[in-house]
Amino acid sequence: MEHTMAAVAAAPIANRHWPEEGWTRVPFWVYTDEDLYQHELETFFYGPSWNYVALECEIPERGSYKRSWIGERQVVVVRGENDAIHVWENRCAHRGARVCWKNKGKEESFTCPYHQWNYALDGKLQGVPLKRGVLKKGGMPSDFDNSQHGLRPLSVHVEGGSIWASFSENPLPFAEYCGEDVIVNIRRQFPGKKLKLLGYNRQLIPGNWKLYFENLKDPYHATLLHSFLITFGLWRADTQSESIPGDSGHSVMVSRNVGRKKTDAAAEIARFKEALELHDLDTVTPRTEFEDGKVVAITHFPSVVIHQQANTFGMRHVIPKGTGSFELAWTFFGYEDDDDEMTRLRVRHANLYGPAGFVAMEDGEVLSESQLGAHHYGHRNAVVEMGGRDVEKQDHMVTEVLIRAFYKHYRKMMRI
Ligand SMILES: [Fe+2]
Structure with missing residues (x-):
């Protein structure tokens, strides 16, 4: 179906052809092609999208x-x-x-x-x-x-204290642009309570802006790359979870804090460091806040990733700067009616994130690696078959379904 679409519509990027395998492959030229990048800006950011x-x-x-x-x-x-x-x-x-x-x-x-x-x-x-x-x-x-x-x-x-803008004079209603699964999770974190600004971080990552969305659509990596999450039980492959593809290129990734324990699944993972100890467990000891016990990361395409992990809340604003670089502007916040201890925990847990965060530091590094691996390799394709070849919701983390669903949407919008 995707091929038919590309054939009838005038292809804006005429010299590029998506691999035959479809959404289980991502050609590396999507991270380096200048014409494609200009067309992305027009199609998504300056088009009918709602941008944070x-x-x-x-x-x-x-x-x-x-x-x-x-x-x-x-x-x-x-x-x-x-x-x-x-x-x-x-x-x-x-x-x-x-x-x-x-x-x-x-x-x-x-x-x-x-x-x-x-x-x-x-x-x-x-x-x-x-x-x-x-x-x-x-x-x-x-x-x-x-x-x-x-x-x-x-x-x-x-929306509940978050501000969104569109260059379109007549965009879809915000909730409709988000789709049901995404708006429900946004309203969970932004229920209409007044927000309190806690601070900022900014960093420039030498990678294509889409790699950041893909990183937050990739629970598979989170269970392997991030020693800190795995070892101290904030995110693990064996916890109950969901990977939910959404409308308009969005997605929701759900996990749960499990606490520190060694299970068979964790033992298989090299970065589970049993001998690693923290003298101060404050950073990995959240206070229960949401009754559902969930940890949620929303990728809201094309402008922001919204996170809730431990007691930290953040907006990760993605600002593209050419094909090979993007700025990531982090805004940390809480609710105005938080007590002092909750505010302290939100700030403390913010140490997980930002340019030097115990977790996020590793993402900045691997994204720049992927970008290096894309340069001069436009003829090669990334393989995204973990968790099967479909684009439907899955109830585990060992999957790349959200990346596949994203490229299904991307190709439709880009007519490529
Ligand atoms: Fe990560």
């Missing part, structure tokens, strides 16, 4: 703003009048210069540094210097209409 941009708690007051990214485009997220949240392109309507140069702050209005065109919090143009000219000379034509030259606004959706 910020948390409401980052812009608490009227005039508070955060600069953010959708693909390689900069946007600004602003709290305006009557608590309305606006997202607009950080790009002056006049000559395209960036209007906002800081990552965060608070302003009454925004003024472009080039010719001082001034914009209201909602992005509407409210002032053009020398609009009527000087000494009756120059200036804008008399019919120049400010209302036609504002900063380009994006569609905005707020």
